[in-house]
Amino acid sequence: MPLPKIKMPNFSGAMSSLEGLLKAKTPPLIGVEISSSAVKMVELSDSGNKMYRIERYAIEPLPKDSVVEGNINNLDAVGEAVKRCHGRLGGGIRNAAIALPNASVITKKILVPAGLNEEEIESQVETEANQYIPFSLDEVNLDFQVVGPAPGSEEDVEVMIAASRKEKVEDRVAAAEVAGLKAVVVDVDLLAAQAAFELIESQLPDKGVDQNIAIIDVGASFTTVNVLRNGQSIYLREQPFGGGQLTQEIQDKFGLSREEAEVAKRSGGLPDNYETDVLNPFLDTFGLEVARALQFFFTSTQHNQVNHIVLSGGCSSLPGVDAAVAQRTQVNTLVANPFANMALSSKVRPKNLQQDAPSLMVACGLALRRFDA
Numbered sequence: 001m002p003l004p005k006i007k008m009p010n011f012s013g014a015m016s017s018l019e020g021l022l023k024a025k026t027p028p029l030i031g032v033e034i035s036s037s038a039v040k041m042v043e044l045s046d047s048g049n050k051m052y053r054i055e056r057y058a059i060e061p062l063p064k065d066s067v068v069e070g071n072i073n074n075l076d077a078v079g080e081a082v083k084r085c086h087g088r089l090g091g092g093i094r095n096a097a098i099a100l101p102n103a104s105v106i107t108k109k110i111l112v113p114a115g116l117n118e119e120e121i122e123s124q125v126e127t128e129a130n131q132y133i134p135f136s137l138d139e140v141n142l143d144f145q146v147v148g149p150a151p152g153s154e155e156d157v158e159v160m161i162a163a164s165r166k167e168k169v170e171d172r173v174a175a176a177e178v179a180g181l182k183a184v185v186v187d188v189d190l191l192a193a194q195a196a197f198e199l200i201e202s203q204l205p206d207k208g209v210d211q212n213i214a215i216i217d218v219g220a221s222f223t224t225v226n227v228l229r230n231g232q233s234i235y236l237r238e239q240p241f242g243g244g245q246l247t248q249e250i251q252d253k254f255g256l257s258r259e260e261a262e263v264a265k266r267s268g269g270l271p272d273n274y275e276t277d278v279l280n281p282f283l284d285t286f287g288l289e290v291a292r293a294l295q296f297f298f299t300s301t302q303h304n305q306v307n308h309i310v311l312s313g314g315c316s317s318l319p320g321v322d323a324a325v326a327q328r329t330q331v332n333t334l335v336a337n338p339f340a341n342m343a344l345s346s347k348v349r350p351k352n353l354q355q356d357a358p359s360l361m362v363a364c365g366l367a368l369r370r371f372d373a
Contacts, residue, residue, distance in 0.1 A: 079178025
């Protein structure tokens with residue numbers, strides 16, 4: 001079976017216009033994220049009045065070490081988790097948008113002369129890709145997307161190239177196929193999260209225009225710092241800090257298994273000293289890690305200010321995390337919820353969605369691919 005290409009989102013304004021998005025009549029699909037700790041699925045629909053509706057979502061934990069640093073180590077275990085998650089989701093949609101982890105994808109912006117047709121751009125992309133990709137183009141899945149006019153040059157346009165080794169795509173596609181899903185779109189975690197962020201921008205003062213906004217995504221093992229300005233990434237960095245550290249501390253302190261600690265972290269029920277002995281020190285460390293990440297941004301770019309911090313990932317729903325980060329950084333901080341202005345189907349419980357929303361950024365961004373023009 002031929003592999004789906006990496007299909008990049010349309011950067012040329014479609015994602016910034018709900019009206020433009022909702023005119024599309026693409027087949028229904030679900031967004032499927034395979035992170036290092038869980039499989040997450042989201043289904044969105046058009047509710048009319050230029051609004052989305054979240055129809056359903058599901059989260060299924062992954063066995064330990066089945067995905068390590070973005071690589072699928074145990075395809076059978078991951079495939080079965082995808083199958084369980086899809087069964088829990090319900091609804092019967094088999095088309096899926098999946099994503100590759102950031103580390104598996106090489107992205108590069110290049111300049112090409114304005115006025116080229118798609119075939120001419122493709123030819124130039126392949127020539128440029130040969131310079132930046134450290135393996136044969138026969139071994140990769142490659143895609144490109146015109147971003148827009150090049151800053152400071154009326155004669156050129158910016159084009160984003162994305163490339164990944166074919167086996168990285170094959171693993172994700174195979175995991176989806178175990179559940180009977182067909183991967184019709186292959187995206188990148190980072191770009192999917194940025195698509196979901198565009199639903200959050202409206203919650204910011206002046207909708208975030210001409211402001212530096214740091215999206216801090218806390219995974220199980222790594223935290224990704226992505227600073228956006230006017231919808232474009234101006235800084236990207238990963239650092240080794242994640243929610244798995246809190247899980248481990250809960251295990252060590254209270255003698256729980258990893259699975260028990262994960263459940264307790266989300267649902268509560270821990271002894272009274274959990275907050276003072278475990279949670280609060282972790283939140284303080286988290287705040288320090290974010291402050292350190294911003295210092296890296298300031299020292300390695302010409303920028304010296306971040307206007308807003310948006311927290312995503314499972315740890316972002318911990319009580320007090322936004323206040324801890326704001327205190328350490330002195331920057332306005334909010335917890336990501338791309339579903340805040342969406343209608344909810346009767347199958348979605350608002351309280352549960354509020355808790356889970358920060359960890360569903362990538363899956364939400366993937367589900368938005370249903371509305372690509």
